[in-house]
Amino acid sequence: MNRQDVIPSLVLSSYALARIAAQDAGNEAPAAQWRVLSLLEQNGPRRVGELAQAARTTQPGMTRLLGALERESLVLRSPVPEDSRATAVAITPEGSRALHAWREEFRDTLAPRFTDLDDDDWRALTRAAEILAAHTTTDSTGASQ
Template structure:
């Protein structure tokens, strides 16, 4: 049992990372984690400049430029003029990109059924409350449509 806040958060972060990797691998998807990270940032935070988006998604700026080219071709994101700087562009998520992101999240959740299928109602309630607490502390307000 973890008793110190640092131990609790270390366990949460490590377990979440492992769970996400396990779920992603089980889907068989070849879409990179960078794509989902980028779409998640845009969905949660709104349009961003390339450099800001690269930093938020933890991708190099050259890597982000290449990734955005593919996302624009796939119509998952689009460029809009930056009203604060006419030389710059902002990147925004499209409805198609949002649908892809929410579809991916559903796939990840479905992939965890075998791991969590035997939880009791009490355990589900505990996880539900923990998810609410985490979401409120990190500013998660987005909900799948």
């Protein structure tokens, strides 16, 4: 594989692993739910428009998703003091617990696929994960991509 194809290959493989983990675990929650909860956990409360932009969806679509998350007590919407038209969304303790449980489920579901890796392979994956984490940029809303 040539250098310019490595990053796209890693991204596509990551998407595939996420789909496999969700299917194997029988987790029917939309992937967007976990993306939004992750964004909120990493970056704190955000306005609906900021979340929509960071999650690459429409504001009406984000509003619908947030309504579902709020009904499940995973997020809490509240007015923004300096802008009465705006709403800020924060992850709740229940949302953090659900996100943590999903990450554990994700890890445990995928673990059997990697049991044949040796120490060198684990070192390579660990280093790749570190490099990718270090090169995750922040978009204009301040949310990690």
